[in-house]
Amino acid sequence: MAGAQVEEKTKPSRSILWVARPMLTAARQFGRSLLRPSTIVYPFERLEDPKFRDRVGIGSGRPIGVGHIWDNYRGVHALNIATCISCNLCAFSCPDLCIDMVTVPGGDPKHPKKSPQIDYGKCSYCGFCSDACPEGCLTMTTRYELSVTKRAEMVYSPQKLQEVFERKLPMNPVRVERPANEDAILLEPLLCIGCNACARDCPTNCITMLDIPKVEPKPGEKVAKRIWKEPVVNDSDCVRCGTCISVCPKECLFWGIRT
Amino acid sequence: MTTSLLSVSIALSSVLLSGVGSIFPAPIQGGLTNGNTIDALGILIFGVILLAASMLNTIFLIWWERKLLGRFMDRRGAMHVGYAGLLQNFADGFKLFRKDTVRPRDADSMGFFVGPTAYLVTSLVIFAILPISTGWNSGNLPLSLLLAITIFSFAPLFIFISAWSSNNKYSLIGGMRSAAQMIAYEVPILLAIVAVVIVSGTFSLDTIVTEQQNYWYWGPLFLAMVVFVAGMLAEMERIPFDLPEAEAELVEGWNTEYGGMMFAYFMLTDYVRVLLGCFLIVLLFLGGWTMPSWVPSAWTSFPLAGIFWFMLKAYAVFTVFVWIRASLPRVRTDQLLRVGWNRMIPLSLVSIVLAAGLVLAKCLPVFGCLPNLGG
Numbered sequence: 160m161a162g163a164q165v166e167e168k169t170k171p172s173r174s175i176l177w178v179a180r181p182m183l184t185a186a187r188q189f190g191r192s193l194l195r196p197s198t199i200v201y202p203f204e205r206l207e208d209p210k211f212r213d214r215v216g217i218g219s220g221r222p223i224g225v226g227h228i229w230d231n232y233r234g235v236h237a238l239n240i241a242t243c244i245s246c247n248l249c250a251f252s253c254p255d256l257c258i259d260m261v262t263v264p265g266g267d268p269k270h271p272k273k274s275p276q277i278d279y280g281k282c283s284y285c286g287f288c289s290d291a292c293p294e295g296c297l298t299m300t301t302r303y304e305l306s307v308t309k310r311a312e313m314v315y316s317p318q319k320l321q322e323v324f325e326r327k328l329p330m331n332p333v334r335v336e337r338p339a340n341e342d343a344i345l346l347e348p349l350l351c352i353g354c355n356a357c358a359r360d361c362p363t364n365c366i367t368m369l370d371i372p373k374v375e376p377k378p379g380e381k382v383a384k385r386i387w388k389e390p391v392v393n394d395s396d397c398v399r400c401g402t403c404i405s406v407c408p409k410e411c412l413f414w415g416i417r418t
Numbered sequence: 419m420t421t422s423l424l425s426v427s428i429a430l431s432s433v434l435l436s437g438v439g440s441i442f443p444a445p446i447q448g449g450l451t452n453g454n455t456i457d458a459l460g461i462l463i464f465g466v467i468l469l470a471a472s473m474l475n476t477i478f479l480i481w482w483e484r485k486l487l488g489r490f491m492d493r494r495g496a497m498h499v500g501y502a503g504l505l506q507n508f509a510d511g512f513k514l515f516r517k518d519t520v521r522p523r524d525a526d527s528m529g530f531f532v533g534p535t536a537y538l539v540t541s542l543v544i545f546a547i548l549p550i551s552t553g554w555n556s557g558n559l560p561l562s563l564l565l566a567i568t569i570f571s572f573a574p575l576f577i578f579i580s581a582w583s584s585n586n587k588y589s590l591i592g593g594m595r596s597a598a599q600m601i602a603y604e605v606p607i608l609l610a611i612v613a614v615v616i617v618s619g620t621f622s623l624d625t626i627v628t629e630q631q632n633y634w635y636w637g638p639l640f641l642a643m644v645v646f647v648a649g650m651l652a653e654m655e656r657i658p659f660d661l662p663e664a665e666a667e668l669v670e671g672w673n674t675e676y677g678g679m680m681f682a683y684f685m686l687t688d689y690v691r692v693l694l695g696c697f698l699i700v701l702l703f704l705g706g707w708t709m710p711s712w713v714p715s716a717w718t719s720f721p722l723a724g725i726f727w728f729m730l731k732a733y734a735v736f737t738v739f740v741w742i743r744a745s746l747p748r749v750r751t752d753q754l755l756r757v758g759w760n761r762m763i764p765l766s767l768v769s770i771v772l773a774a775g776l777v778l779a780k781c782l783p784v785f786g787c788l789p790n791l792g793g
Contacts, residue, residue: 178746185490185745192489200497 233284234302236277238320240265242296245273249288249297257281258288263317274317279305295359298324337401343417344392344403350411353388357403357412365396366403423554427467428460435459465546472545475729476689477507482733483689483740490744514685517678525675526583533580534676534683540572541690548697549624551707551724561621563702567611570653570694574600577662581672592671595751596655596662602758603652606645609766613642613773614702627706634705638776642769643703645762650695652758655688656739658746659754692739696732704731 240263250258257278266272275288275297289298300323307313315323348371358366368388390403394417404412432451439450449455481496481504488495496503521530547559547566559565574597581593615621617639618629636643652659663671673684700706707724709717718727749757 181745182741185741188492189486189490189741189744192492196489196494197492198494200494 232301232303233286233299235279235300235305235315235323236275236289236320237298237300237324238274238317239296239324240274240317240321242294243272243274243317244294245270246293247273248291248293249275252287252291254285254287255281255283261317275320276314276316277320278314280310280313295355337399337414341414341416342399343394343415344397344412345415345417346389346392347411347413348389350409351389352409354408355388356406356408357390360402360406362400362402363396363398365393366390367393422552423467424460424464427464428456431459431463432456468545469542472542472690472693473686476686476693477511478504479693479733479736480507480689482736483743486737486740487744490740511682511686514678514682519678519680522585522675524585526585529579529583530675531680533576533583534680534687537573537576537580538683538687538690540569540576541687541694544569544694547623548694548701549627549706550697550728551722552624554725558622558624562623563611563615563621563626566623566694566698567608570691571600571604573653573691577672580676584672584675586675588669588674589672592662592674596672598751599652599655599659599661599754599758602755603649603762606758606762606766607649607653609763610639610642610646610649610769611702613639613766613769616770616773616777623701623706627701627708630705631708634703634708634710636703639703639769639773641765641772643699645766645769646702647699649762650699651739651742652754654692654695654739656692657743658748660748661751661754692736693732696735696739697728699735700728700731704735 245260245266247260250260257280258275259278260273261276262271263274264272284299286299292298297320302323305313353368355368358364358368367390369391371389390412392403401414404414435450435456439447442450484506485495485503496506499506499509521527544566547562547569549558549562577596577600578593581589581596584590614626614635617635618626620626620629655662661671663673673681676684707728709727717723720726
């Protein structure tokens with residue numbers, strides 16, 4: 160019977176409390192806001208800045224399952240025209256019909272090479288196109304500052320998407336600085352989801368994805384659910400650029416010393 | 419401090435007039451350097467200085483409220499125009515200045531334009547009466563408190579004129595609410611002032627402040643101060659008593675039909691009256707420009723120290739007003755009027771009896787012993 164009763168919210172019994180309690184609440188909020196405001200001064204500060212990394216993440220830096228909010232953010236696309244095979248799958252998969260295949264130089268006269276041109280006035284940033292891309296040449300970056308003054312400027316030609324790609328804006332725009340004494344890329348295999356992002360973005364192709372047998376989790380141990388592949392770094396070819404650490408969506412690659 | 423704003427202005431005008439008069443022939447020069455001419459120009463300069471200072475203070479007050487309220491709401495307030503947004507209000511005012519003044523077709527032209535102007539002017543006049551420090555007003559009038567309150571209570575008339583002239587139902591309801599609210603709360607305010615007058619024995623604001631050298635009146639007259647502050651909140655139409663302009667229900671109340679410069683008049687006058695209310699509270703209950711004797715004398719003897727402490731206290735009172743605004747929701751009209759007539763007036767009568775009892779029992783100097791009241 161006691162469990163069935165729902166406790167009512169305690170009401171102040173005296174009328175002075177109707178004034179005093181909200182004022183105390185407001186004062187507490189005021190102090191909290193003075194010490195640590197919830198807002199940032201946007202054009203001068205950004206959520207991607209390292210000083211905000213621990214503050215705004217979902218789960219605040221605990222990397223299992225979820226990362227920081229911008230790790231999965233889908234912004235403007237990046238296109239590598241050189242690897243595009245003009246298969247049209249991105250345009251087929253687009254729910255907003257915002258992708259047109261336009262001719263780009265590089266094909267022969269019989270079969271002109273076509274690459275996607277994206278109208279950001281229509282795009283809903285669903286990411287189906289980059290999922291559908293068989294070659295991984297159309298990817299999504301975290302760039303979100305897309306405001307323009309003319310409507311025509313919202314249409315990104317393949318060349319412009321190529322510029323986005325060449326500017327090498329990775330999935331995680333914050334470059335992880337390499338400590339002086341640590342020169343090897345290490346892997347936390349329990350967090351790896353085998354997404355291939357490091358191997359795809361490695362400039363020297365020194366990362367290969369190897370099949371590994373599925374590991375049974377020990378009781379009480381946090382294990383990523385599906386592990387198919389994990390990266391292996393060839394240290395002799397690696398130039399220590401850190402791109403793989405930056406692009407890793409799960410933050411399972413890190414700088415260290417190989418023992 | 420023996421200098422006063424008026425004597426400074428008259429000295430300035432005599433320097434100005436003798437300088438200008440020297441380039442004219444003797445008869446004109448004699449007329450310009452005449453004592454009456456110098457006094458007239460001096461009073462004009464006094465008015466201009468007072469107007470500029472009070473306007474700047476009002477605009478700074480708005481900035482202070484925006485910053486404080488922002489922090490209360492977990493925002494930052496104005497940030498980008500000037501240092502920490504200090505010039506944001508000038509930008510807003512300039513925008514309003516450039517806008518057209520639109521008069522509704524069926525509005526009464528005379529009342530529509532005279533209302534806001536008279537509202538602003540009658541509120542600004544009070545700055546000439548309130549002393550900010552010794553001698554820093556137009557003169558030590560024997561009945562300055564009564565005069566200030568009288569001019570202060572003109573406001574509902576002009577609000578009602580402009581609300582009626584707007585020919586809009588929201589404006590009319592807002593104006594009626596404003597008139598009812600201001601009249602209901604003027605009575606307890608005046609009764610609370612009677613308590614102050616009983617203790618100090620004078621209607622002159624300068625003398626009331628000098629009487630508070632030993633103990634500020636918020637100790638002995640705490641009840642009167644509570645009534646006065648609550649009544650002032652209602653007079654200034656600030657949250658939680660902002661029924662006349664209730665945005666959600668009345669579309670800004672009596673401001674509805676006003677735009678551009680006329681709206682700026684209303685907006686500015688609201689804050690002018692808030693500043694006046696803070697000044698009155700500091701003068702009547704918080705010791706004006708006097709400081710307790712335990713404050714080191716070096717802190718109270720630098721030039722313009724009186725003005726500094728007075729403004730500091732006024733802004734502290736305003737900070738409490740912003741705090742109240744951030745905390746409390748708006749009350750209903752019937753609640754407001756019931757509290758005004760049924761609670762505030764009895765409380766103020768009790769405070770009068772208490773004040774009279776304190777004076778008769780001669781126990782006022784007791785309050786001088788309390789450490790936080792000075793003495």
